[in-house]
Amino acid sequence: xxxxxxxxxxxxxxxxxxxxxxxxxxxxxxxxxxxxxxxxxxxxxxxxxxxxxxxxxxxxxxxxxxxxxxxxxxxxxxxxxxxxxxxxxxxxxxxxxxxxxxxxxxxxxxxxxxxxxxxxxxxxxxxxxxxxxxxxxxxxxxxxxxxxxxxxxxxxxxxxxxxxxxxxxxxxxxxxxxxxxxxxxxxxxxxxxxxxxxxxxxxxxxxxxxxxxxxxxxxxxxxxxxxxxxxxxxxxxxxxxxxxxxxxxxxxxxxxxxxxxxxxxxxxxxxxxxxxxxxxxxxxxxxxxxxxxxxxxxxxxxxxxxxxxxxxxxxxxxxxxxxxxxxxxxxxxxxxxxxxxxxxxx
Numbered sequence: 486x487x488x489x490x491x492x493x494x495x496x497x498x499x500x501x502x503x504x505x506x507x508x509x510x511x512x513x514x515x516x517x518x519x520x521x522x523x524x525x526x527x528x529x530x531x532x533x534x535x536x537x538x539x540x541x542x543x544x545x546x547x548x549x550x551x552x553x554x555x556x557x558x559x560x561x562x563x564x565x566x567x568x569x570x571x572x573x574x575x576x577x578x579x580x581x582x583x584x585x586x587x588x589x590x591x592x593x594x595x596x597x598x599x600x601x602x603x604x605x606x607x608x609x610x611x612x613x614x615x616x617x618x619x620x621x622x623x624x625x626x627x628x629x630x631x632x633x634x635x636x637x638x639x640x641x642x643x644x645x646x647x648x649x650x651x652x653x654x655x656x657x658x659x660x661x662x663x664x665x666x667x668x669x670x671x672x673x674x675x676x677x678x679x680x681x682x683x684x685x686x687x688x689x690x691x692x693x694x695x696x697x698x699x700x701x702x703x704x705x706x707x708x709x710x711x712x713x714x715x716x717x718x719x720x721x722x723x724x725x726x727x728x729x730x731x732x733x734x735x736x737x738x739x740x741x742x743x744x745x746x747x748x749x750x751x752x753x754x755x756x757x758x759x760x761x762x763x764x765x766x767x768x769x770x771x772x773x774x775x776x777x778x779x780x781x782x783x784x785x786x787x788x789x790x791x792x793x794x795x796x797x798x799x800x801x802x803x804x805x806x807x808x809x810x811x812x813x814x815x816x817x818x819x820x821x822x823x824x825x826x827x828x829x830x831x
Contacts, residue, residue: 526579574606616761624746628738641697648690650762653755662710676781
């Protein structure tokens, strides 16, 4: 039986709908915010074609995704819209990802993707890494005096946030079944795109956790494994803390800590603790690939959670040593490339 020859051109709008409403959320399982970022980027390019190239919206096709148009779009975003280089880079990456998807679905679009994939966005300016110094970290982690239950919870929260280098979303989602105190003590964190990884716990953190569990989870063995490790009580039920609550806990600690250590930054944010942990581990001589593995860098392989066990003892020893009391003597200065690798950790 002969198949009919296709004479129609690829439908841009059809591929865009499929990409945004099916492929990204269902096949790639991307978070709603990520899908929205891709949608905004596509819409931005469409608006450029309509307003600057006078292409009627309903007539937009893949013919408008030429190198000439895309390069002119980059110039327009920079000069007319005054977008930051990082925003331009994200927009271009989203368009190239869409074209890559479309080329895999439709063979005739391969040349469209090939002509676009090597276009480069303007490089973002290099910024210094934001991290805390030894005295700042120590003061921050000791900011809550522990005189009441909420203060003790907040102190444990900050200790664990720093010691594991976890993202805020990973800490707020952490439940009792993700905590293992038997040696080697570790957490199982679920990060971006539902990727799990194993993070070892330092000895001092384990001691703090045991005290915390006795107070906040006294019946841990019989309590539901999905009970949040850090919670507030609402209508008598434990409810996981929100990211905003964790950010507020840190900001309060910074305000308290500045009374004794004025150099604590005013723009304190949770990600700064993550960068601080990365820097502290580096100062202890831990190789960058292991640091990236430990922090669950989004570009690491999906197998990272499995081979983490192979280096668990090595990383645990490093974390015991990488406390705020750091001996920075004889540490090799960070090169620009290594600084940017650390800075890229998300």
